[in-house]
Amino acid sequence: MPQAIRNTSRPQPALWWALLALLALSLVYLAPAGRTYILLDDNLDTELVAPYVLVREGKALDYRPGTVVERLLHGLPRNAMRPGLQPLVGLQALLPTLPAYLLHEWLVRLAGLLSMYWLLRRYGLPGPRQAGLSAALALAWAVLPAYTAYGVSVLGQPAVVVVLLNLRRRPARWTDWAVLVGFAVWSSLVLAGLFVLAGGAAALAWDAVRTRRVAWRAALGLVLLALAYLVVEFPLVYSLLLSGRFVPHRLEFDYARLVPGGVGAGLKSAALYFLVGQYHSGLFPHLAPLLAAGAAGGLLPAGPPRPPVRRYLALALGLLALVSVFCGFYPQLVGAVQNVVPPLRTLNLARLHFLLPLAWFGVLALSLAYLPAGRGRWALVSLQLALGLGLNTEWTRNAGRLLGRLPASEPTYAAYVAPDLFRQVRQDIRTRTGQEPAAYRVACLGLPPAVASLNDFYTLDAYQNNYPLAYKHAFRPVIAGELAKSPELRTYFDAWGNRCYLFSAELGKDFRVGARPGRTVQHWQFNAAAFRQLGGRYVLSAARLAHPGQSGLRLFGQYAAPGAFWQLWVYEVSQ
Template identity: 75%
Template sequence: MHDSLRAVVPSFRPRRALLGAVVALLLLALAYVAPAGRTYILLDDNLDTELATGCALLREGKALDYAPGAVVERLLDGLPRNALRPGLQPLVGLQALLPTLPAYLLHELLVRLAGLLSMYWLLRRYLLPGPRHATLCAALALAWAVLPAYTAYGISVLGQPAVVAVLLRLRRRPARWPDWAVLVGFGLWSSLVLAGVFVLLAGGVLLLREASQGRYRAAGRLLLGLGVLAVTYLVVEYPLVSALLGGQFVSHRLEFDYSRLAPAGVGVGLLAGARYLLLGHYHSGLFVRLAPLLAAGAAAALSPDTPNRRQLRWQLAAALAALGAAALFCGFYPQLTAAGQQALPLLRAFNLSRLHFLLPLAWFALLALSLRRLPAGRGRWALVGLQLLIGLGMNTEWTLNVRRLLGRLPASEPTYVAFVAPGLFGQVRQDIAARTGLTPAAYRVACLGLPPAVATLNGFFTLDAYLNNYPLRYKHAFRPLIAGELAKSPALAAYFDAWGNRCYLFSAELGKDFRVPATPARTVQHWQLDAAAFRRLGGRYVLSAARLARPRASGLRLFGQYAAPGAYWHLWVYEVK
């Protein structure tokens, strides 16, 4: 009886450990629970852009409309549909089924659960195999799942371990249907331009390595697997691919000018490289690399003094050198691009420094392999615990929700309902309809001192937006509106002319403050708007979070001012005279 129990326990332990990690993740997710939309979610590059574009697609029924002439009317003067995210991605599907906030929160939870299972699979199968490591694998997978990666990009970061596990399996034996499901799922649920290209390139390096060593069957299996992933991306990212191949519009990205945007100098590049090495990038997971570095140092110091120890030290040194080289490349990339953009204009449109999307997994692999060389005991658990605390502590979305539960959410970080302020913007829509008889589709607005995404989420049709890709001709048509303000501020002029993803109404007095709260109130003394150019684009109203001291100088008149309890904004609405 005793022997039979011993035979059962090792098989039960991994399942129990994994279940414990899943339960822990669900308990941590309770921090997001709040009534009436009072949850905090990331604002920058998230609520101010990613969620609004999905809403715009769905409200016009254009999520799956990939016809060459399809446009989304409520963005700019009619944005080509193929400039926006794919309609096949899960976040868009959830937004079609649920209101925006529940859709985002459910998507966030699903992404992190997928990340936990993905990392656990890689650890158990390849990096920390064996029943005795099951609990350690579960804890490390939990630490991976809570990293502050942007989940609006799906599993671009957190799902990478599953792809690595499949590719490593293909080196040894033919794939099974779960392997194909993983590759198709990753292509469906991740971004091609942010992570997919680099995952395919890394897989291609592995393929070439196998072929160079004469393992042609393994290379063939890898080629087939990478082909499945690439074809999935072609299907899911059809809007982007068709826009590129069909030449449907010239992108504003072709005017990116890194020589105007990037400070030059060796010191600048080294400082940026050090930041990439020790912290990473906020889109792909910003966390201090302390635990992997301590684990690598401990493994090198505590391993027995044998030839294997010397080999381990060389391996760890090579891994750290590769990570350092990648960080330096990312750090110096703006300067490298500034030097080469004339010879290779494509460098302006595609950002190779997004290699940083692969770096969190590389650091976790270094941590896992170092833990494998350390003796069992409290030391290993301390390192995993440290990594878990670092990941949670630097996950600002989670920590700010904890502070909200404690009643200590900073005034500068509003909740979803305060930021979107549906009651406030509803008052504006109702007043315009009552006084003019116009519905939002009959006029266009632009925003000053608040992200246009807020207006988009509230059903307005906006001439301004924060977009990664839109027609260059529109950028040129929009510039006269703000030319007077750009002339006052060389920094804003470079920000728009050499980059321009934020196609916004700018104010030299506000600078890059794109979130002007209701308190303290702000007044812009001198603001220049080309009202005639604004009207030519279809503009009628300016929704401003700051009061204009002299609206008539810009060809505007006050339509009304609006406040609502709990809203982050105080709105002044101006109409073109």
């Protein structure tokens, strides 16, 4: 491997150009009146709600036993939600939701660029002539389509690697400890932290076997990272390990029903992991690293002294293949043993894929280090930058919006949240009943409950990765009639259930029924009595019910607003 270099006292011009490029690329997000596109699925429909409701109820840092968040699932335990110490929560306390998200996104990508540049200049591509290439590769890392709502879970990993390598070589500095604590605060333990800790421990164990000495300072760094996670993620740790009273709905995950079995399905999934990765952690074709590895292995001189790069690359690609096979076949593996080892239902070890983007960039950087200087190396980095940016849906959709080409099925934040539309509903209910949102509960059909939550309604439904199993059982009778009509939806709820939604067999998994062209549900088997027993009073529906009386409902009002993605029919329980 190339030798490490010393820190320079001032950032080099190449880094400034990379920072300016990142800032320029971020300008496509600017739009008046909230007309910015941000990721909808698994993002706006879930990840922004928790910080919003925690701040609105003043419970971001309220970890007392028994504290509940009233706005979700008629009282979701506070300890089932994300930590209040995470920066996205703090930003939502200072700024409106969209500016807070966009600032957080930019800060995450800035941290990603700086951490990758730090790793490359210190250990990957050292030397005075490598600064430009390092800055360009760091920019390619920073624009990857990773979900930034998870903080620096992916893009900040290079900084952890640098610190562990530093601790292996020299005495610790306060900045090393600060970086590790900062990573714990700004990332997710269950998504990436567990695997960063496991990967770091495995690397240190291998290093100890190879060198016959233990890098104790680096090991203490991992211990500090683990302890920091325990502090930051105290709500989760307390609810699952200490209180003994919280039984998560994840205990009923049934992988055998959720994922098609068979060798063919596993191989296809493994191939996708190896070739393009997974969308939460960063979905991009691994073409540039594979081409670079092939070029580096093929262009080495045949005679001695022969660099060991072929062995390094073969080992790296072999490990990546093994991880891909594990992730691809993980659902089948868990499905086979889930009854014997029930805790495996709650832990998704396939999230090991959160380490794959950094591993692939490691292959790319290692290959570039051994390729001769010239246009070939720049072409590979440019290819990686183009592929990463081109697969970054938020960036491409906002660029398309500036050109007037945003698809009608992909609304902007303002159209999706539609504050004017939901304000009409709140005001109408207040005028006719005298009640504020806290006095009644709603549920949504044909639109994510997150939209209602972001408009200050108190919902009985939500998209939650962790909530009480007892609530799932209590909610099921409300939708049992529709689940009986659709085996697909029945499996979706019973064997998974993160989307604790009102379902319709006629709508299927269409959770985004726009005003145009609109939908009508002919027969909806809704258990109004069970809904009322949970405290529900109104159904906010993006689809018209042809026969609401058959569902125990009556039309309360029909609502539309200019620029809103939705048209709403509000139904009230009639019994």
